[in-house]
Amino acid sequence: MKWPRWVVLAYLDFSDTLRPGIFDALVVTMSLVGVVLSYLEYFGSSPALAMSILSPTLLATALYLALRSSAGLAHMAEDRVIDVYLSYPLGRSIVAGVLLVSRVLVPASLIILLPALAAGVVYSPLVGSEALHYLEMIGAFIVQAVFYGLMFSVIALFARRGSAASIISLLTYFVYNILGVILSNLAESPESLMYKLSRSMSFYLVVYQRLTGVSIASPPGTLELCFVPCLSLALAAGFIAYFRGWYEP
Amino acid sequence: MSMISPVSVAGRALLALGIALFLGGLVGSLIGVRYSVTLSGSETLPEGGALSISVYTLTSSGRVRVEVWNATTAYYIAGIRGDPRSLMKGLEAFNISTGNEDFRTDFRLGVVYGVAEVRASRGILAALPGLSRVLRFNIHQLEPVEPGHYVLEKKLGVNEALIFFAVGRNVTYSFSYSVAEKNALAPDTISLAGALTSLAGLAVLRLGVRSGSSSRRRGGSGP
Numbered sequence: 001m002k003w004p005r006w007v008v009l010a011y012l013d014f015s016d017t018l019r020p021g022i023f024d025a026l027v028v029t030m031s032l033v034g035v036v037l038s039y040l041e042y043f044g045s046s047p048a049l050a051m052s053i054l055s056p057t058l059l060a061t062a063l064y065l066a067l068r069s070s071a072g073l074a075h076m077a078e079d080r081v082i083d084v085y086l087s088y089p090l091g092r093s094i095v096a097g098v099l100l101v102s103r104v105l106v107p108a109s110l111i112i113l114l115p116a117l118a119a120g121v122v123y124s125p126l127v128g129s130e131a132l133h134y135l136e137m138i139g140a141f142i143v144q145a146v147f148y149g150l151m152f153s154v155i156a157l158f159a160r161r162g163s164a165a166s167i168i169s170l171l172t173y174f175v176y177n178i179l180g181v182i183l184s185n186l187a188e189s190p191e192s193l194m195y196k197l198s199r200s201m202s203f204y205l206v207v208y209q210r211l212t213g214v215s216i217a218s219p220p221g222t223l224e225l226c227f228v229p230c231l232s233l234a235l236a237a238g239f240i241a242y243f244r245g246w247y248e249p
Numbered sequence: 250m251s252m253i254s255p256v257s258v259a260g261r262a263l264l265a266l267g268i269a270l271f272l273g274g275l276v277g278s279l280i281g282v283r284y285s286v287t288l289s290g291s292e293t294l295p296e297g298g299a300l301s302i303s304v305y306t307l308t309s310s311g312r313v314r315v316e317v318w319n320a321t322t323a324y325y326i327a328g329i330r331g332d333p334r335s336l337m338k339g340l341e342a343f344n345i346s347t348g349n350e351d352f353r354t355d356f357r358l359g360v361v362y363g364v365a366e367v368r369a370s371r372g373i374l375a376a377l378p379g380l381s382r383v384l385r386f387n388i389h390q391l392e393p394v395e396p397g398h399y400v401l402e403k404k405l406g407v408n409e410a411l412i413f414f415a416v417g418r419n420v421t422y423s424f425s426y427s428v429a430e431k432n433a434l435a436p437d438t439i440s441l442a443g444a445l446t447s448l449a450g451l452a453v454l455r456l457g458v459r460s461g462s463s464s465r466r467r468g469g470s471g472p
């Protein structure tokens with residue numbers, strides 16, 4: 001069977017992003033944390049379970065994407081491996097798309113999904129009855145992780161050096177999260193624009209509050225729900241456009 | 250650089266999940282699973298004093314049982330949303346204050362509970378049910394099951410609170426809270442599921458190695 005060229009390229013790239021060792025250790029550790037947390041706390045609803053298990057996992061995913069995926073992309077430019085990728089008879093947009101899938105979407109989804117699956121097995125009577133809410137929460141965390149990954153990939157394109165890409169990515173991650181805290185602290189009331197902006201910076205929080213109604217402010221609206229997905233789409237479009245038009249390895 | 254096939258990724262994911270479930274089940278057996286909490290004791294209260302027993306659910310829902318002995322009267326307020334201690338603060342406007350508070354937060358069960366001494370004049374405590382309209386909460390008076398012995402059993406939803414008042418001098422109390430549903434599987438079951446998942450992961454990995462080597466023998470190209 002002859003595989004499409006872009007699939008072959010994706011497989012080649014997976015060999016770097018999903019290389020055995022650190023990836024497996026991270027997934028085992030985060031899944032183990034998920035199972036232990038499930039026994040340490042009692043959860044009465046599946047969104048609460050997902051929120052508690054996946055919040056630490058999201059941090060681990062962001063660190064992995066910054067240090068492995070994004071820095072790996074910059075290393076590829078540094079070591080001229082990207083030239084080999086570009087020598088494939090594929091359009092630059094397709095190569096950029098493949099890079100986003102193999103460096104961001106797949107690793108982020110796997111790292112979030114496996115701890116969620118482990119905790120879901122422990123809490124299977126609860127998750128079974130509220131499966132849709134649990135899946136929505138998992139999806140929300142994956143969207144947030146993909147957003148971080150896209151941000152780091154854009155940084156890697158500009159940084160071009162692995163060490164610089166990882167440091168700038170980590171700084172951006174922490175600045176983004178601290179900015180959310182600063183905005184919520186500066187907000188005069190939970191109904192103010194600043195509070196809503198800070199809340200909308202965390203997509204999983206918006207989804208959690210919409211599902212459970214647990215919030216000090218009014219339930220999040222559609223604009224808050226669209227904030228992170230729209231930024232992600234803009235970052236993906238920006239990455240592909242820059243890679244296609246101006247990127248010179 | 251060796252290529253990674255989807256079969257090997259699936260095998261590694263299954264193996265990782267299995268190891269985590271197996272080890273997590275073992276840790277779960279060590280730390281134990283908790284579904285209920287109890288508290289009991291006796292309090293000597295000043296003249297005109299009362300004992301308050303409060304429970305506030307954070308993440309769980311369940312059933313509360315409060316039992317008191319040697320009490321002259323007992324009241325309770327149910328259906329409170331949020332922390333009941335803020336309501337107790339509100340009662341200070343009626344010269345009803347609390348002291349000697351002993352509140353415990355049980356994160357494993359997702360519940361806050363505790364006892365406190367209520368200080369007020371006897372007249373105010375007797376008029377407690379009359380405050381219902383002002384406080385916008387129904388303050389119910391309990392009927393004794395036998396002289397001095399009062400029992401209250403109530404269901405609590407998530408983020409709901411209950412306050413129980415027992416008026417008397419030497420009040421003995423017993424409180425228990427148990428969650429509504431046992432949502433988690435037993436740790437032993439999880440360990441067993443982990444062991445089986447790990448074996449499945451190893452089998453898939455072996456299958457991936459076999460299919461990879463036979464594909465190479467056939468001289469196949471691509472992943």
